[in-house]
Amino acid sequence: MTACPVTRREFVQGLGATVAVAVAGGYGISVWGRNPSLAAPAPPPGAWPTAAGRTLVVVEMGGGNDALNMVVPHHAGVYHDLRGELAITDPIDLDGRIGFHPALPRLADRYRAGGVAVVEGVGYPDPDLSHFASLSTWWGAAPGTIAGTGWLGRWLDGAVGDGDPLAAVAVGPGPAPALVGDTSFVVTVQDATGLAPDLPPWIDDPAELVAAWAGFAAGPVDSPALLGRVHGAIAATRAAHDRLAGALGGAAAGARRQRGTLAEFLDVAARLVVSDDVAPSVIYVHGFGDFDTHQGQPGRHAGLMGQLDDALDTFLGEVDAAGRAGDVVVMTASEFGRRAASNGSGTDHGTAAAHLLIGEPVAGGRHGEPLDLRDLDRRGNPRHTVDFRSVYATVLGDWLGADAATILDGDYERLPLLERRRSPLGPR
């Protein structure tokens, strides 16, 4: 037989055309260049209980959210001095000291009802101001992991192993490094079409293609060992595909203007949470942003806050309507906060920041320690008061029921974020 690779030259022309896109904007492509040293080996599946019936939803705000303008210390004169015209002058006051960005009215209502925990001062020692390095730190949460696993990937390894590929679902573009484990699998979906290939227009029916492909699931009984595993993997993939399709309803989630927005991602998340057949333990929403507001911050950040308020409220409403409000906790993540001082039209990369835990199970109110804006480091950034791994340890231990110290390779203080308090102003 003679092959006829007639246009190899054309075939390879233009390769790498979008690599700069991946570099510049591709938070979805992960690399773990920092601090790789020693890591605990992956625990065996069943090492700790699964979080049956509970879901953790992580909303990653890529680019570095300006938390000082999200949870505004409006009582502090130094905040207004540092921020100048960028200071939020009309926050929604929560307790006479802090207030939410004015584009977060529904989140403020939920705070007053006790359903929002504000954790102030979250960061880590020796902060690195590069997106790359800081994201790696937040995703890995184990200075020592050479295998490149993420903190939730290690939880999956211990709780689920390769037993259920839908125990964790990433929602957004590309893989979510925080979910990467050694033995567990993770599915990424971008919209309500679910687990579907990206096909060219001349292959017009992905569903038919996947259905035809399922014909490979049953291999000959005398298949060599690896080929036998491939047949099994195809069968498992088909099953996961169908479960996801059932949960997501198959149709496009919403109006076209929603494509790639937090509203769409959280619509997908809501469908997954309320479905009996998937109900993942972890949903990691990424690709929300760009929060990297070096310039034009007031309008851009207000828009992002508005999306957050709107999408979260819709999500929580759907979860509540399905009677699942007691089973879902949402937490925010972001690689860093932003510089204390304004640069004139925006803010540069910073360090510690406030984060939110949202949902009926959380202990609403203020947690952690406020940042001291009078004590900045030599680059003009506030010093963290809460290690981000304390937040992780809390949700791993108190929500997912896992051995946080093993996953995080260290014992981090847990915060009382999930001890439900009814006081509208929380523990302070």
Added chain:
Amino acid sequence: MAYSTRERVSHVVRRLGIGAHPALAAGLATPDDAVVAALDLAAPPPAPPRLDPPPDRDSARDDGTAQAAFAFWLGAMATSPRLVEERLVWFWHDHFATSLRKVQVPYLMWVQHLMIRRYATSDFAALLHAVATDPAMLLFLDGAANRAGAINENFGREVMELFTIGRGNYTEDDVVAAARAFTGWVVNVPGRRRAVDLGEAWAAVFVPFRHDDGSKTLLGTTGSLDTTAAVDVLLDHPATAERIAAKLHTEIVGLPPAGAATARLAAAFRRDYSPLALVEAIVAEPAFLSDAAIRARVRTPVERAVGLAQGFAGHDRAGRALFGALRNLDYVPWLPPNVAGFPAGTRLLGPHRLVHGFDLAAVADPRALDGIGPAEVMARLGVHDVADATLAVLGAARDPAHRLALAVNAPEYLVA
């Protein structure tokens, strides 16, 4: 299972090269002929394009360099007659896994690529020395931030843990000693104000006052070790040859070396650290042509993509389609998921990667597929012994484009 001679020839070609090279394989009568052809370096090496260094940091993220580099590299994988060279270039990229995502300068990745290509078949010792002062590596593992009095252990640790002797063979004190030995290097980023002229733009430059020339003890060797001396200590350690030999055996045979094979291969490798000599020793092991080795590897996304390029014509947006597919598969050259390299084995068989395996089919020109039946689709992909059940699924495809997409994701093409 009794494999046909054609399947055995294809086994040799896809293990010693990248992809299936169906046109070349068609002219090879036996597996032994295929070994000779795949290891033959008589043809001139592929000629890389000349890519200019960016004038400053701001323009260094330019896309054109990466485009030209990938076009060259994937073209070389698909068409260079020096098959084993392309296998080893990929192996060393995976081994010294450096990511553009941190380095951020495609030109420096290109410089590293050419450096790997220079030594890939000929000299692992020279390759390791070059890696230790490679500008992209200095940025990737923070060597450029490693200076006397403020050491950064990143490279010092990884060079032992991943690149040479492996865990269990060194202590934390050795990590510190290695890091101290490696101090002093910076990358001369053009446009940055400096007190002294560092010469060639984007080059690695040794700055004596940043180097710690005090006494240190690395793996039992004491002295005022510098970078060259520290790399030599690692090359002298027996575990280096053993680990590389076992890793390359696993890559090429698809199975880890059994029994005394590791010691045998390591001894052959240590003679002059020639990767080609190591490949020849691996190929001489009976395991290589055994039935157990055939189809014992999971085919990687890059191998699947290159195999597709060798068997089928691409369309004029094939490059972009291929990049999109590899990104969905999280298997993009120059973007390894972590410093330990690309995933392998059953890690490549999760639901996400299996479904997005179809994406690879987007690169082939659908107008060039007419009349290609099930058996020929697989043969063009270098797969000759195909189960009747597989052929039946391909035969039932609604049109040639669907058939190719199914073939790219068929069981026999998911293994290699």
